[in-house]
Amino acid sequence: MADEPDVSRRNFLKTLVGLSAVAAVGGLGKAVVQNVVTPSVGLSSFPETVLYWVPPGSNSGTPVPVKASEFPVNSPNIWIYYYPLTDDPNFLINLGNSSNVPQKISPVPVTIDATGVVFQSPGGTGPNGSIVSFSAICQHLGCVPPIIRYYPPNQLSILSSILPGPASDYPNGVIHCDCHGSTYDPSKGAGIITHPTYKPLPNVILAWDPSTDTLAAKNMKGPTIYGKSSDLSGGTPLSNLQKTLMIQMSVG
């Protein structure tokens, strides 16, 4: 330490080099991180898209717009369409009672157990106010149809050991996921009936045009679609925004 001033001057010079190095590494690091993060693809706002289908029993096989009044009540088969991006399946369900009479579904507050946030469900639409639509990806760990599906009221006996109350508590059926047993109430904004899920299914807001009897998906409400950081990113936008074709999945 005999050379004290020299040592500190030497350290000062080293510090100067270090500072420049920090500047360069900072700039470099920023560029590399920003570059390596995959640029997101998606949309800037929710598109509005008319739902098409090939009606059951159609001979021509040509897709036509879904007529809300013709859409089957308590359909035993699953109807899926993709919205808002091509990787996001959603159910379209016409809810009815055990004798397949469509039931009016009113908006209700739905609680997201995981966060405590409450949102208002959009309720049913169509001529009877009975058509609802939810994301078809289970909010627990992401199982997709047909593992997660709608059980109409007359199929609830299959789930009797799982449902917390008697079948009469669920007059319009339930959505149930076989992966780990989460159950959602389609009459109440896909709110939680049984865990392990702590989030309801995201609700799709539908628009029904009474003059043409067509249905269109136009927005989403509730939690974010499973596995995504935002509903509008992380997937390819729909190729034809005017028409979204539904697919039918039969349940074995």
Added chain:
Amino acid sequence: MGFIDDLRSTFSIKNILGEDPLHIDDLPLSTVPDYMRKKGGFWYWTGAMISMAFIYQVVTGLILLLYYNPANAYVSTEYFKNSVPYGSLILTTHLYGAYAMIVLVYIHMYRNYFNGAYKKPRELQWVTGVLLLAVTIGVGYFGYSMSGDVLSVDATDVGRGIALSSPVIGPFIESIFFGNGTSTSLFVRMLGWHIILSAVIGGLFGFHFYLAEANGLMPSQKSANYKAPAVEKDLPEHKPWYPYNLVYMIELGAFVFGLIILIPSIITELQLNIVNAVPPLFDPYPQVAPSSPLAAYVPPYPPWFLLFVYKAVDFKMFNAAGALSALAASTVFGVIPLLYFLVVPFIDRSNDLHPLARPFFTGFGILGVVYMAILSLWGALSPGIPIATNDVLAVFIPPFIIVMGGMYMLSKLYKKGSFKPSLNRIIGSFIVFFIFLVIAIFEFATSLGSMFSGITVYNTAFTLIAGSGMTFAALGTMRSSEISNLALLKAKTIKGYEMSKKTAMIISSILVIISMEILWLMLQANPLNLVQEEGFGIGLGILMILIGIEIRLYRMVYLRE
């Protein structure tokens, strides 16, 4: 102060991890004489510079790998360039990093060739080095072909054709390197071989470096007394590897990385701001897609480092080989020189290191440089024009006579002892050589240019004279600068460090302030705007060079180098 000192000693690396936790003192890296780290000493580190360029290529290449899609080569390349933050910067510096690596490989090779470094005990080191040159060019070729633009398609078509024309094994080579004919298969292969050969470079380099360390750095010819074996390994008077060499390596790295980022950023910036500022041969960006209507306007150039073979294919003399003409041309101008370099340590068995003591080999080396320069320029200026055999001979024979004759005479003088220039004469000759070099380059370029609009005896002769003069001057410049530097360093006395410490502080402080200013500017750049992005690159390159300068100052005042 006492408190801070306490803190410092408690949290010093020494206290936490112990003395020398990285075992730097145990590294088996050889130490080197001081002159290798002094001014002009970078000539001894061309190998280190190549490995730095290689590291840059690996890192940027792996980033590109995250985005490259062989099923959609052109689209994914353009997407990376335009839509991924800093994509343009990474793509262009990866391209120019490859150019830098190839140029450095040639410099490294010729430097060691003219110094006789391939002689005992470094024969194997030399052989692996020549293999590394071949593999590096291979990696460059596959990388160049990956963008899927019209030039890459031309390049793969030519490569395919030459591969196919090889007798018997042709179809195998073609399918191994170029796939089954579908575009996806082609680009999957290009990507695969680009990476596989890069890994081969890594492996061969490991071996090459191990031999280099085991043999020790080749000392200056003078200290080896111009005789092989030139070995000067770990002498007691060498300064220890740490910190001297380590700090020097960091300084060199800052300069190399800085330039690899800076040069292409400036070129791209020019290209973006001035239409056609950069000839297509050096365009930092991919050209249009082969399906574009504009594709017909892009001259069908190969990558510049293969221009010499490309021109040779135009020589009519190879027509005699019929379907094999392209193969014959690339064999004569590509494979045979490579084989020559591979076996040269086993032909040139004398222990003379001085270039003038082995005129035949030195002459061959000079001819290699001259022919390659002429062929490349020729290919760039008159791509695809067939050349009659007479013209080929007219271009090739005069340099041969001039170089070989000149070397013979000089070496006679040298052997007689009458060519022993003094320091002042060397410095003087350096200046003369340098001026001569500049003039020769200019004359060579203009006369060669006029040759392509019509060959006359006059402009042919002029081109050849200027070309040989240019190479001779280049080598002379190189040698004399090296010799004069060594001599100058010896003559210098050490003084005035006390004064320059303060100066170093002040300069470094200013540089740090400039660095921060540049960083601040860089952070404003929009990473998706090509112009601003390349500006970011310019900033980053300058930042690194400033670090190099600061380390240089530090070495100067505190390591006394």
